[in-house]
Amino acid sequence: MGKLTATAVKAATNPGRYSDGDGLFLLVGPTGARSWIVRVQKDKKRRDFGLGSAAKVPLALARERARTVRSQIEAGIDPISERRKAAGIPTFREAAASVHAEHKGGWKNDKHRKQWLATLEAYVFPAFGDVSVGTVDAPAVRDVLAAIWLTKPETARRLRQRIVTVIDWAVAKGYRDGPLAMAVIDKALPKQRAKVKHHTALPYADLPAFMMTLRESESMGRLALEAVILTAARSGEVRMMEWAELDLDAGLWTVPAERMKAGREHVVPLPSQAVAFFERMKAHKRGDSDLVFPGNKRGKPLSDMTLTKALRDMEVDAVPHGFRSTFRDWVAEQTHWPAELAEAALAHVISDKTVAAYQRGSMLEKRRELMAAWANYCEGANNGNVVRLAR
Known part of the structure; x- marks a missing residue:
């Protein structure tokens, strides 16, 4: 959200520079003339780009143009030398920069925003980045994909999707007569061996002993791991946890929608062991941050590698x-x-649409019982709700 408003832009009459954030500025000259500029820095070089008169370019359009310029710079394009007439057909590189600018606001993952252009820059732009997006053909796309199709299958599949996104955008903008013949391209590529990669997990039979070892010494990484285990949450959800999300009196942790993979709020019932754990975590509070698990850098959370390192130090596979x-x-x-209860505890989306249509509740109280039984198991205690099954 920018700092300026349309009303503030109209009211700005004193000469000076008014920041909207992200490098966008409103300039008011001595005569009262107002104009937009965006300041961009890359490779330790700072440049300003004019975006037009504020009398003709409203705030919303100025922000859109600023996003486009920043994406062009990220893609290695000089916005001044590469500007074309409005009716001109952009190169694939320019089209990709425009698509990136339009779409990245809807991406929650900052890593994905950066990688989206980076993969195109590494594999596509050298081949046909400077070719008109209207003339990019199937053979050129096939050759780019074929170069990494077997050696880097996951990257190749993502690259394919991003190329298609740019080409489809060009079709919608009227820069192309039609999309790529992806069915033909796919048939011309070698078959990838399907490999399902599972996250390496500790067998549940080893968990009670592991918990005892985990607590033999205390570090922020080990503490975060304990929270991951007791809540069955994703490590990213735990690492970004804030004290305001915890209601220890009610035994609840409310994870906001923007941090959830499914994009919806998730309430985690906290067993007594977890409540006691977070009470102990209060001793680690820092005045400069509301994070429950603060990192070494002020105001920053733990990195995921901190948790991974804790496991490596314990020599746990x-x-x-x-x-x-x-x-x-x-x-x-x-x-x-029931499996449905376990899936709800893990905040998984119900794949069966019919079941999902009727099962709209959070099953909070049932999940509370489940998580209490899980915490007891982690402690090495038997619980009446747990029934061991013969193998």
Whole structure:
């Protein structure tokens, strides 16, 4: 959200520079003339680009033009030398920069925003980045994909999707007569071997002993791991946890929608062990941050590698995300709790649309019982709700 408003822009009459944020400025000259500029820095070089008169360019359009310029710079384009007439057909590189500017506001993951252009820059732009987006053809796309199709299959699939997105955008803008013949391109590529990569998980039978070892020494990484295990949450949700999200009196942790993979708020019932754990975490509060698990840098959360390093130091062959699999396997193999309850505890989206249409509740109280049984198991205690099944 920018700092300026349309009313503030109209009211700005004193000479000076008014910042909207992200490098966008409103300039008011000595005569009262107003104009827009965007300041961009890359490779330690700072440049200002004019975006037009404020009398003709409203605030919303100025922000849009600023986003386009920033994306062009990220893609290696000189916005001044590469500006074309409005009716001109952009190159694939320019089209990709425009698509990136339009779409990145809807992406929650900052890493994805950066990688989106980076993959095109690495593999596509050298081949046909400066070719008109209207003339990019199937053979050129096939050759780019074929170069990494077997050696980097996941990257190649993502690259394919991003190329298609740019080409479809060009069709919608009228720069192309039609999309690429992707069915033909796919048939011309070698078959990838399907490999399902699972997160390395600790067997649930080893978990009680692991918890004892985990608590032998205290570090922020180990503490965050304990929270991951007790809540069965994703490590990113735990690392970004803030004290305002916790209601320890009610035994609840409310994860906001913007941090959830499914994009909807998730309420985690906290067993007594988790409540006691977070009470102890109050001793680690820092005045400059509301983060429950602050990192070494002021105001920054722990990195995911901090949790991974804690496991490596313990010589445990597992990853933080794998503890969700540990929890799921325990529910399936050692209890009579229904699968739907375990999926709700993991905040998984219900794949069956018919079931999802009727099952709209959070099953909070049932999940509270489940998480209490899980915490007891982690402590090495037997619980009446847990029924061990014969193998």
